Amino acid sequence: MRIGDLAARAGVSVRSVRYYEEQGLLVSVRSPSGQRHYTEQEVERVTFIQRLYTAGLSSRTIAELLPCVDTPSLENSDAAMDRMSEERDRLSAHIDDLIRTRDALDHLMSVASAHRTTLTAK
Amino acid sequence: MRIGDLAARAGVSVRSVRYYEEQGLLVSVRSPSGQRHYTEQEVERVTFIQRLYTAGLSSRTIAELLPCVDTPSLENSDAAMDRMSEERDRLSAHIDDLIRTRDALDHLMSVASAHRTTLTAK
DNA sequence: CTAAAACCTGACATTGACGTCAGAGGCAAG
DNA sequence: CTTGCCTCTGACGTCAATGTCAGGTTTTAG
Secondary structure: EEEHHHHHHHHHOOOOHHHHOOOOOOOOOEOOOOOOOOOOHHHHHHHHHHHHHHHOOOOOHHHHHHHHHHHHOOOOOOHHHHHHHHHHHHHHHHHHHHHHHHHHHHHHHHHHHHHHHHHHHH | HHHHHHHHHHHHHHHHHHHHHHHHOOOOOOOOOOOEOOOHHHHHHHHHHHHHHHHHOOOHHHHHHHHHOOOOOOOOOOHHHHHHHHHHHHHHHHHHHHHHHHHHHHHHHHHHHHHHHHHHHH
């Protein structure tokens, strides 16, 4: 699979795929002419990378976590596990914050809606 | 209250407060010498603005929502309510996405942990 | 009164994940 | 063989919230 296909199937831009490789999040097999080739596996990997980006992780952080995905066993885990746990907690805190924000919006909307009801009732 | 106090109490930088005003999210009463003065009310407002920023809203979007907070009644509501509902939905979707990402991290961690248990058991 | 601390405006710098463009080469179909 | 699409590298552009600095005024503490 070439880069265009991978990008399309993962739902990202070709530019992004190259960027991921530049950041050490992805490796590619090069054809003699220098073109990148990928396997089915990489589709899932790219979507997972995107998922982490969307969760607010930086390239550097993702780079620290991915070895834990690649090699779900060895001793590299030590620091990576801590990092993973740390990011999990940060994510949880962020989720809670977002939920509070959503509640605030809901409250605003209900107040506005009540006002409207009052007005139309008059 | 002057800008430094407001910033400190809302937990943001002085620069940010000026930026919020520049973006039309905040108004200030100016002393004859040109210094900004605020009331207690603005503390809450700034923290709320920050909350929306953290939730991923842009200055422009926040500017569209705040009138709904200031005037929780009149006819401006129409478009603002739609916008608010739209952002609420976007927020909900994002929260769900983050929860799925957290689940993925949890899964990775449990797999790694299981591997570790297996190894130490040997 | 004076020095420190806080404020003002205006402008340029930063960061990160990309977009976009240029110039050159690769590859399948007709 | 050539036309059109894909890919390559490298570099510069972007956007948004904020940092930071300069040069000057104002307020506050002693």
